């Protein structure tokens with residue numbers, strides 16, 4: 001084998017190893033979930049759909065410190081979005097987008113119950129989860 005050939009093989013091995021390491025290093029941490037929404041101009045924009053008797057997406061997963069803009073819509077009747085600890089309680093009427101903005105500055109998992117009576121399934125727990133990681 002020529003010197004040149006050996007150098008080429010070494011280069012290919014080094015590049016393959018670098019790719020493998022960077023792939024491994026950037027993998028999601030064990031148990032981490034995909035982030036919700038898309039970051040636009042530094043704000044994580046999340047489209048939230050409320051309907052009897054659930055929210056979608058659920059859970060909402062964000063990074064601690066993310067500025068959030070939740071664009072909430074209802075598929076049927078008026079629902080609500082209440083988030084303890086952030087002082088948020090917004091109504092989500094159908095036919096009109098409700099904008100909910102806050103900074104997710106507390107790590108952990110919070111529930112956001114529907115805060116408007118919206119029918120028989122309401123008492124069964126129409127609630128979503130916000131995971132701040």
Ligand SMILES: [Cu+2]
Pocket residue numbers: 051052053078079080114115116117118122126
């Ligand atoms: Cu509801």
